[in-house]
Amino acid sequence: MSGPSQWRRRQQRLSLTGEICPQCSARLFPPRDVCPHCGGPARIPYALGGRGTVYSFSRIMSAPEGYEAGAPYYVALVALDEGPLVTAQLTDVDPEAVSIGMPVEMVTRLMKRDGDRGLIDYSFKFRPVLERMAG
Amino acid sequence: MAVMRPTLEVGIIGYGAYVPRYRLPASEVNRIWHDGEDAEPITEKAVPGPDEDTVTMSIEAARNALARAAVDPADLGAVWVGSESHPYAVKPTSAIVAEAIGAVPLALGADWQFACKAGTEALQAAVALVGSGMGRYALAIGMDTAQGRPGDALEYTAAAGGAGYIVGAGDESVALLEGSSSRISDMPDFWRRPGAPYPEHAGRFTGDPAYFEHVEAASWGLMQALGYGASDLDYAVFHQPNRRFPQRAALDLGFTREQIAPGMLVDRIGNAYAGSSLLGLSAVLDVARPGQRILHVSFGSGAGSDAFVWHVTERITARRDAAPRTEDYVRRRKEIDYATYARYRGKLQR
Numbered sequence A: 001m002s003g004p005s006q007w008r009r010r011q012q013r014l015s016l017t018g019e020i021c022p023q024c025s026a027r028l029f030p031p032r033d034v035c036p037h038c039g040g041p042a043r044i045p046y047a048l049g050g051r052g053t054v055y056s057f058s059r060i061m062s063a064p065e066g067y068e069a070g071a072p073y074y075v076a077l078v079a080l081d082e083g084p085l086v087t088a089q090l091t092d093v094d095p096e097a098v099s100i101g102m103p104v105e106m107v108t109r110l111m112k113r114d115g116d117r118g119l120i121d122y123s124f125k126f127r128p129v130l131e132r133m134a135g
Numbered sequence B: 001m002a003v004m005r006p007t008l009e010v011g012i013i014g015y016g017a018y019v020p021r022y023r024l025p026a027s028e029v030n031r032i033w034h035d036g037e038d039a040e041p042i043t044e045k046a047v048p049g050p051d052e053d054t055v056t057m058s059i060e061a062a063r064n065a066l067a068r069a070a071v072d073p074a075d076l077g078a079v080w081v082g083s084e085s086h087p088y089a090v091k092p093t094s095a096i097v098a099e100a101i102g103a104v105p106l107a108l109g110a111d112w113q114f115a116c117k118a119g120t121e122a123l124q125a126a127v128a129l130v131g132s133g134m135g136r137y138a139l140a141i142g143m144d145t146a147q148g149r150p151g152d153a154l155e156y157t158a159a160a161g162g163a164g165y166i167v168g169a170g171d172e173s174v175a176l177l178e179g180s181s182s183r184i185s186d187m188p189d190f191w192r193r194p195g196a197p198y199p200e201h202a203g204r205f206t207g208d209p210a211y212f213e214h215v216e217a218a219s220w221g222l223m224q225a226l227g228y229g230a231s232d233l234d235y236a237v238f239h240q241p242n243r244r245f246p247q248r249a250a251l252d253l254g255f256t257r258e259q260i261a262p263g264m265l266v267d268r269i270g271n272a273y274a275g276s277s278l279l280g281l282s283a284v285l286d287v288a289r290p291g292q293r294i295l296h297v298s299f300g301s302g303a304g305s306d307a308f309v310w311h312v313t314e315r316i317t318a319r320r321d322a323a324p325r326t327e328d329y330v331r332r333r334k335e336i337d338y339a340t341y342a343r344y345r346g347k348l349q350r
Helices: A003-008 A010-013 B026-034 B056-068 B093-101 B119-130 B203-226 B244-252 B257-263 B273-283 B316-322 B325-329 B340-342
Strands: A017-020 A044-047 A049-062 A075-080 A083-090 A103-113 A120-130 B011-018 B022-025 B044-047 B076-082 B110-113 B137-145 B159-170 B177-183 B233-236 B294-296 B304-312
Touching: A003 A010, A003 B022, A010 A017, A010 B093, A017 B011, A044 B093, A083 A103, A103 B026, A103 B056, A120 B056, B011 B056, B011 B119, B011 B273, B022 B203, B022 B340, B026 B340, B044 B137, B044 B159, B056 B076, B056 B093, B056 B137, B056 B159, B056 B316, B076 B093, B076 B119, B093 B110, B110 B119, B110 B325, B119 B137, B119 B159, B119 B177, B119 B273, B119 B304, B119 B325, B137 B273, B159 B273, B177 B203, B177 B340, B203 B294, B233 B257, B233 B273, B244 B257, B273 B325, B316 B325
Parallel strands: B076 B110, B076 B137, B233 B294
Antiparallel strands: A017 A044, A049 A075, A049 A103, A075 A083, A103 A120, B011 B159, B011 B177, B022 B044, B137 B159, B177 B304, B294 B304
């Protein structure tokens, strides 16, 4: 990802910030400035909570350029609690543990490094919801 | 100065831990480099996943601290990250963390460096910023993905993890600061030159005089200034490079094993460097009762110690479970072998 693109999308990628439609209250991700539900303008930033479930998933064996180091890895469609369906990598998960309907939560992780000298790209991924055992 | 106190009363209003999921048993290092015949300093250490670094781990700890503090991140006057494993040599970790948690644009940001003391140095600065009235809240994080040369004694223990602390006014605090004391001296015990991938260390020199002299003198100085003996304090947390050092420091200072047990994580997660004593403190805050007092002492090579006495308030009970406890992260473990460790840490590349 180029520097300008990384900068433009920093809030979307670091903190899963989308938009909320002032007409119909739909939550949008990624931000697109026009509500796909009612067609009205929607430019109010909205930080999504980051909780959702796996809607579908695929295992990536042959990764695109720049992502080879992490392969094999999972990409999922995550249905966020607020409604949007988001495409993202899964992380901190064992192959046998991934399933449709699995509850997940957003974490900010390293996506790729641009060689030894370029920028490091960080973005949202999803992991199985952390078990709370103590207490 | 034997004891430092800010002008205004301050304390910890929120804290958050982070430990990555993967564990490398010491027996794996022993198997690869010593035919399994070496003495193992700990049971296992925490290893970051291939998509984790000091930035991503600091972001999660910061989110946990914010969840407990329940304040608007825009009110943070500073975001400071202490580490010896910042992902960039030049480009601040703190600005990426601040952006991710919504603390931009009106804030101070900087990356601190003082070996394993970088996190508590940032905490001292946060106390000073809030305690002088320059900022309403300040976030200080100590976080590391420590480097250990393959086959070196440090490879057993060089681990990953840390914690973040939001400092605010005394009347909002879960733990009030009663006072602190800091010491430094020029010490050739452990260092890493620019561009070198792994640190060098001076063997046993790292214990005496480096660790014990700074940790014990900072502790004595603060305890005497505040009028406390070991029995007046409920818990003690020390920097944990291995099992032996903090245990000896505790005994030298008159503390019992029971007083240090809740904050002793090194056997199960290793030495999280700048995150080590801050993770120990978060583990203690997870179980401490209102009215209890905690001695918390860091150590960083080069060398120095920051010592604090924290007085737990009644707010701890309501805030504690607003975020995962330290133990939740410690118990979340996926054991890996040396080959997977070598891949995850970038020692093997396709």
